[in-house]
Amino acid sequence: MAVFETEALILRSYNLAEADKIVVCLSRSAGLIRGVAKGCRKLKNRFGAGLEPFTIVNLTYYEKENRELVSFRQVEILKSRFNLSSNASILTGFAYMGDLLVDFSPPHQANDNLFRMALACFEAASETPDDLEAVLRYFEVWLLKLEGFLPDLRSCANCQNVFSGDEAIYLGGDLSLRCSQCSNGRGDAVSRKLQSHLRTTEKLSPAKFAEGARDVPKDTKREMAELTFQIIGRVLERMPRARPAS
Numbered sequence: 001m002a003v004f005e006t007e008a009l010i011l012r013s014y015n016l017a018e019a020d021k022i023v024v025c026l027s028r029s030a031g032l033i034r035g036v037a038k039g040c041r042k043l044k045n046r047f048g049a050g051l052e053p054f055t056i057v058n059l060t061y062y063e064k065e066n067r068e069l070v071s072f073r074q075v076e077i078l079k080s081r082f083n084l085s086s087n088a089s090i091l092t093g094f095a096y097m098g099d100l101l102v103d104f105s106p107p108h109q110a111n112d113n114l115f116r117m118a119l120a121c122f123e124a125a126s127e128t129p130d131d132l133e134a135v136l137r138y139f140e141v142w143l144l145k146l147e148g149f150l151p152d153l154r155s156c157a158n159c160q161n162v163f164s165g166d167e168a169i170y171l172g173g174d175l176s177l178r179c180s181q182c183s184n185g186r187g188d189a190v191s192r193k194l195q196s197h198l199r200t201t202e203k204l205s206p207a208k209f210a211e212g213a214r215d216v217p218k219d220t221k222r223e224m225a226e227l228t229f230q231i232i233g234r235v236l237e238r239m240p241r242a243r244p245a246s
C-alpha cells in the first residue's frame with residue numbers, strides 16, 4: 001500500500017455507510033481522485049472542515065493496487081471558503097465548475113495546467129464575486145482547450161487560411177471552425193467581436209480577463225455563453241448540469 005501527498009481541491013462528497021464519505025477532488029499530482037474518508041461524519045474526526053467542497057487542502061492518502069477508490073488519511077487546510085458560504089450565486093458557480101472538472105478530467109491523470117487554471121478561477125471568483133459570469137466563461141474556454149476540445153481560433157480547419165478578422169466564421173457539427181467560404185455559411189456563426197473576445201482568454205489570467213469583460217457588449221457575452229454551452233453539450237452528449245443563468 002503506497003502513501004501519497006498532494007495539493008487538492010475538494011469538489012464534492014457523498015455519504016457512505018454510517019460515518020464515512022466518498023470524496024471527489026482534483027489533485028495536482030494525480031488529477032481527479034475519489035477516496036473514502038473513514039469516520040469523517042463523526043463529531044470528532046481527524047478531517048475537521050477540510051472536506052468541505054471547494055476547500056484547498058494538502059491531502060495524504062493511501063492507494064491500493066487495482067482499486068479506483070483511494071483512502072484519505074489526512075487533510076490539512078490550505079485555503080477554505082467559509083466566507084462565501086452564504087453567497088448562493090458563487091456557490092452555484094463553484095458547483096458548476098466542479099461538475100465540469102468531474103466530467104472532463106480523466107481519473108488519476110495529473111494535469112498541472114488544469115489544476116492551476118481551476119485554482120486561479122476559483123480564486124478570481126472568490127475575490128470579485130461580481131465577475132463570476134466572466135470567470136465561468138474563461139473557465140469553460142480553458143477547460144475545453146486543455147482537454148483538447150477547443151477548435152483552432154486562428155485558422156480555418158479546412159483550407160488552413162488564417163481568419164482575416166473581418167468576417168464571421170462558422171462552428172461546424174464536428175466542432176471545428178471554418179472560414180465563410182469553406183463553411184458555405186453552414187453552422188453557427190461566430191462574430192468578429194466574439195473571436196477577439198475568445199482570443200483574449202489566451203493571454204490573460206481569469207481575473208484580468210474578467211476585468212476586461214466588464215466593457216464587452218452584452219450581446220458578445222451572450223454569444224460566448226451560447227458557444228461554450230454548445231461545445232460542452234456536444235462533447236458531453238448532454239447539457240451541462242446546473243449552469244448558472246447568464
Ligand SMILES: [Zn+2]
Pocket residue numbers: 156157158159160161178179180181182183
Ligand atoms: Zn477555409
